[in-house]
Amino acid sequence: MRQIVYVASSESHQIDVFQLNLAGQLTLIQTKKVSGQVQPMAINPNTGHLYAGVRPEFSVVTYHIADDGQLEEVGTAALPAGPTYITTDPAGRFLFSASYSGNSVSISPIDHQGIVQKWSEQLTNLGAPHSVNFDLTGKVLFIPCLKEDRIKLFELSVEGTLSPHYPAELITSKGAGPRHMTFHPNNKIAYCINELKSSIDLYLIRDKGKNYTLINTVNALPEGFVGQPWAADIHMKPDGRYLYTTDRTSHMLSIFKVSEEGIVLSLVGYQSTEAQPRGFNIDHSGQFLISAGQLSNKIAVYRIHSLTGKLSLLSRYPVGKGPMWISILNLETS
Numbered sequence: 001m002r003q004i005v006y007v008a009s010s011e012s013h014q015i016d017v018f019q020l021n022l023a024g025q026l027t028l029i030q031t032k033k034v035s036g037q038v039q040p041m042a043i044n045p046n047t048g049h050l051y052a053g054v055r056p057e058f059s060v061v062t063y064h065i066a067d068d069g070q071l072e073e074v075g076t077a078a079l080p081a082g083p084t085y086i087t088t089d090p091a092g093r094f095l096f097s098a099s100y101s102g103n104s105v106s107i108s109p110i111d112h113q114g115i116v117q118k119w120s121e122q123l124t125n126l127g128a129p130h131s132v133n134f135d136l137t138g139k140v141l142f143i144p145c146l147k148e149d150r151i152k153l154f155e156l157s158v159e160g161t162l163s164p165h166y167p168a169e170l171i172t173s174k175g176a177g178p179r180h181m182t183f184h185p186n187n188k189i190a191y192c193i194n195e196l197k198s199s200i201d202l203y204l205i206r207d208k209g210k211n212y213t214l215i216n217t218v219n220a221l222p223e224g225f226v227g228q229p230w231a232a233d234i235h236m237k238p239d240g241r242y243l244y245t246t247d248r249t250s251h252m253l254s255i256f257k258v259s260e261e262g263i264v265l266s267l268v269g270y271q272s273t274e275a276q277p278r279g280f281n282i283d284h285s286g287q288f289l290i291s292a293g294q295l296s297n298k299i300a301v302y303r304i305h306s307l308t309g310k311l312s313l314l315s316r317y318p319v320g321k322g323p324m325w326i327s328i329l330n331l332e333t334s
């Protein structure tokens with residue numbers, strides 16, 4: 001598997017591009033300067049372009065990815081508000097941008113060459129939306145609204161408009177602050193990391209997405225942890241066997257074993273990691289986890305032990321200033 005790792009560093013306006021080899025070693029192949037603070041990134045699953053959300057001139061930059069993984073800018077399109085998280089629908093026809101400070105989510109069409117166009121629609125009056133997540137059917141869009149303690153649910157039409165799903169929202173516990181999500185490969189369980197409690201909510205999805213039940217809430221910090229929880233990110237190993245989260249106060253990753261159906265999370269342990277780990281990701285083979293330290297200006301690569309899910313540090317690499325987003329591309333499927 002030939003994989004490329006993209007690391008966005010907001011403060012130094014750059015994306016570092018690394019090749020990831022089969023042993024988990026990284027080789028820097030490009031440092032791409034960006035016109036502003038670059039934060040969230042997304043890869044088009046259809047065309048293989050990389051998109052990056054930029055500030056203070058709110059925009060999304062489209063990059064063509066060369067055969068070796070290097071980036072070439074091919075377009076810039078305006079966004080109505082500062083991008084906190086971006087994603088595309090599974091067909092790669094539209095780009096969705098959640099804006100925490102703009103209390104909105106915008107939709108931008110993507111043309112048939114893969115280039116994002118100016119935004120066409122904006123959902124407003126959302127309370128600090130922190131991410132936009134399609135379930136694995138690609139039909140339901142989950143928008144965790146941190147300041148509302150709700151995850152709002154929408155459906156996407158063929159024309160690219162959003163309408164409320166039924167049910168229209170999932171309600172979290174008071175003050176939880178829902179932030180980022182992931183789904184079990186069986187699409188029967190949705191997991192949401194709550195920023196302000198560093199807890200994980202598990203929702204059972206039934207009746208083809210018409211029925212959701214909150215079946216458990218799991219603490220992602222060690223029992224007795226003292227300090228303000230400040231969770232950031234959540235990812236599942238591609239085979240669905242282990243789940244990982246980060247917390248920025250404790251500078252830790254938490255590791256959970258996932259039961260076969262995805263319903264039970266059993267604590268495996270904690271891994272101390274880079275300072276303020278706002279973003280991390282897992283490679284497509286499920287063998288390596290890479291975490292970014294927003295305060296250390298480094299990324300750390302860990303081997304994931306296939307039988308235990310535990311992490312062992314392989315190496316740390318310097319990147320730009322304020323790294324907060326990691327995207328990984330499998331060149332063989334792009």
Ligand SMILES: O=C1O[C@H](COP(=O)(O)O)[C@@H](O)[C@H](O)[C@H]1O
Nearest residue numbers: 039082083084099100101195278
């Ligand atoms: O992680 C966080 O995100 C929000 C919004 O981030 P931004 O990148 O859109 O500015 C931030 O305000 C919050 O303090 C922080 O915890």
